[in-house]
Amino acid sequence: MSAKTAFTNVSYDLAGLLNDLKMGSIALPDIQRPFVWSNTKVRDLLDSMYRGFPVGYFLFWANAHDDRARQIGTENKQYKNPARLIIDGQQRLTSLYAVFNNQKVLDKNYQERQIEIAFRPRDARFDVCDAAVTRDPEYIPNISVLWEPEKTAFTVINQFLSNLKERVELSPKDEQRIAQNIERLFNLKSYPFTALEIEANVDEEQVSDIFVRINSKGVKLNQSDFILTLLSVFWPEGRKELETFCRQSREVPRSDASPFNQLIMPDPGQLLRVSIAHGFGRGRLQSVYQILRGKDPETGLFDPERRDRQFDTLKEAQAQVLKLRNWHQFLNAIIGAGFRSRELISSKITLLYAYIFYLMGRERYKIEEHDLQPLISRWFFATSLTGHYTSSSETTLDGDLARFRNIRNASMFMSELNNMIASMLTNDFWEITLPDRLDNSSANNPGLFAFIAVQNILGAGVLFSTKTVRDLLDPELRPNKKALDRHHLFPKKYLERLGIEDTQMTNQIANYALLEWPDNIDINDAKPSEYVPLVLKTRNINQEQWQKMCYEQALPENWQEMSYESFLPVRRKLMAAMIRKGYESLSRN
Template sequence: MSTGLDNRPSATTYEVERLVQMAWKGQIRVPHFQRGFRWGREDVVRLFDSINRGYPVGSLLLWVRRAGAQHLALGPLKIEADEMEEALWVVDGQQRVISLASALHPQVGQDPRFALAYNLRDDKFIPLKPGVTEPHIIPLPVLFDLPRLLQWFSEFPEAAEYQEQAYRLTTVLRQHPVPAYLVKEENPEVLRDIFDRMNSYGKRLSRAEIFTALHAGDESEDTPNLRFGAISAEIDQRRAFGRIDEDTVNAAILARRGPDVYREIRSEFSTHSRRGTIDFPGEDRETAFQAGEKALLLAVEFLQQDAEIPHFTLLPYRYLLVVLTRVFGHFPNPDATNRRLLRRWLWRAARLGPEVSRGSTTGAVRQLCGKVRPDSLTGSVQDLLKTVARDEPPLPDVRRFRTNEAAAKIVLCSWWALKPRDPSSAEPFDTGQLAEAIADQSTVADAVRYIFAPGTVPDSQRSWAANRLLVPTMTREEGKTIGEVLATPPLFADEDDEWEATLRSHLVMPGDLPLLRDGRISDFLERRQETLLLHLEDFLDQMCEWDFEDTPPINDLVIEDLADEGDDGTL
């Protein structure tokens, strides 16, 4: 049992400029027992807004101890850190330190959580739009670096009226004080105890956080990728699939290793694990994480390429990704027939939801992972299909459209399969644009827009899917609704078929346009709702294939020898 600190903490204050410089040089480290980075873009914006207003941003608790040379990851930052006798390990304040170091760094512009700018005209922090340069909107790394800021105003003299405001903000950002307590303590268990006490009151640790704390290893180990957040970020960077939450990544890695993802995890890498619970006995942490990441990536590729599910926020149920990771963890290269059958199972399971196990998602993931046996791909897929062998359920209700519900996600996947086009350019949207629109949000809401303002729609139709469009990004005249944009072909539409293809990609039929132009909102929504239902039924028929036999690959069919067959093949 811990007896407390040998030395009382000392208090100091760091200005933001010094704090981020120390972080960039690798002097600030994150202990393995720390939770992963959990803030979203809005949290980072609020932090900088507090600094601008002169508000306190909380104190840090830093553990002063030796650190070896390390390939260090601070959020999206990759740092080659030298060995040093007195590094600062963040026991409390990780979210703030990573946010400051990342948002102010000149090379982290691709991560939407930290790609921020300051709008001098509106006097507020905003997301930075890639490829868009406006003189009065200054990226934070430029605002933080005085020589670069001077160069900015040299290149954009039309923004001279904002110079004094920008210089003031630069000073505020660089000099804002951040109080810190420094603890010198050799026993890491004492720091774990402090961390637990500071982060447990009122909010239980998630299973992923417990797993990380239990199996983080020693600080001397160079294992920055043995974190669920790092795996999620890597997959998002490679596939633009969005950030998979850490509990789902944790469950996926556990599922690959054994069918019960809710097993006791304290002895996960022990040689004394109970027989039958682990499919890869003797596998160490690093191998497990690397193989788990590979399997999860293959599962994501399957979702995007085979199943028409482009983004994590459009996955009807997260546990389906966990089951797929187990499949691809054991069978990384399924044949074409089993891939199609796997897609059939996935969409049938998405239609049925947790009903496959009496409404319990815990029971569903246990049951489904248990069907995946390491010795047979075909047998596993056939057993999965048996779990959804029941009558075809009704279509999802398009009269109630909520982007956080499975029914709406299924509807949106059917829309994505049409390769929706940008109404302002007729160019099809890609997964990168979809991911950029969603950023770090937990739902796809930011990529789904109203055709008509809700206040102009009859109450009975206000929640209908027919009044929504999947449009990740679009430039249009200010003050115009999307309905008004759709009613009038833009200048690019020189040929009728080009504009018609754009409308059809959003399930707006040419015959619906007079209703739009005449302002007959209710009639238009009635017509489009019928079109949506017909398309949804067709999409799900293709994905679920309820009327097809679940015949396995011909090579796996067992043809028994005929009894009493003669040597010449005759009876």
């Protein structure tokens, strides 16, 4: 006797699916990510459908009584309780809904977004609409207009041909091909889809499990997505809290009570990682999904009571993670380490992992802020500068957390964290490893960001200016152009004249200094020995002031007279020494 399947196979055409979405009888359950595809992926989907290629199936759940369902789109729906929920294929169906109904959807930043896809009928080419496409009479700039009410393929074709013939000469064969291609596009609403519909009597946990099993075969979801699925089924309020927090972190607040900040815009999955690490002491999420389902590690059975207890632990941890006082006090510690804007944060993961240790110190060990903040400043500085979490971040975090399982009090916590910092920032690191890592041209190099952070900490001045780096990196300033530019001390054009053309050489970190942008323009492509005396004279900068500027920018004495090859290794060592000095000033605070 064969096992009874939990689903049925149903055929739809696109028009029927879109109508059900518009009326609200199909909706997105609260167990999916609230993001839509990029316009490029939508374009590729439409191109595949137009050519008659298969684009995958949908997985629905027949359930008319889920009050937590989110509707696709932003307009009101006729049906408040949808009969079917989208479990798999949400990205495709949301994108199609937006295009064919000319409706806005919410993007990953929780903002309304319009998807505009263009079509060139002459050769049946799909493109993402841009200014060039809009000006080109060969294109229908936004194909959504084809399916507006009262429009037919006949009227669309005649109008397009009439407009095009005013600009371009068309042969009868051209007109026929264009008409056929527009009609084929217009008829995409007849495109057939297959849907697997899970029966209504399948419970929420099984639906969640089916969703995870399907998506775990590819790379669509990571472990945090799996756990967000469980939150949606067993604690929907918790997921809503995460999403609200993340949305508000991106919006300038109308009041002070907001997670908005200038350092990071977290995603729900990232904050969920913080909650799990804080609540369960685990960095690797692979086993947490089973823990939250209430799986007994000895029997392998799932126990609802065990599941409820685990969710109680998670709820308590998440409340502490989302507490605004904790959030902003932690961010103050990052700012205290010199990282005053998100442009200096090379890794969001490193920053959020530092938040875990702040929460441990604050909530578990009750450490006072005046002791905890400088400790967390040093911890973030060290982990960011060394790239502590760059490779195998989950495994590294898991090992770090394991060191605190037997820590009983605040003194032991602070001692252990300081020991870990000392093991990263050894004398060899400062004198050998860091200068070697500064031998790099990456614009996202942690050493470069640490150097700028140190200039913030030490109040260093801007080269050729009376202003400080701290002043011009104030995140509250929002000029049309950045107040500071990265300036090539040895200009690229000058180096090219010397035969040095490789960007990995010309864009070396040691070849950069921060300047006010008018200065950067004025210097242009002159060699240092020419532009330095000119700028010093023009700005009335005396020798004492110049020596101070060079010291604060980690520039060797008379660097403008050095060869480029001699200059780079000397400045790397000076930059490393300056970074060390700035870090050590944190230790004295």
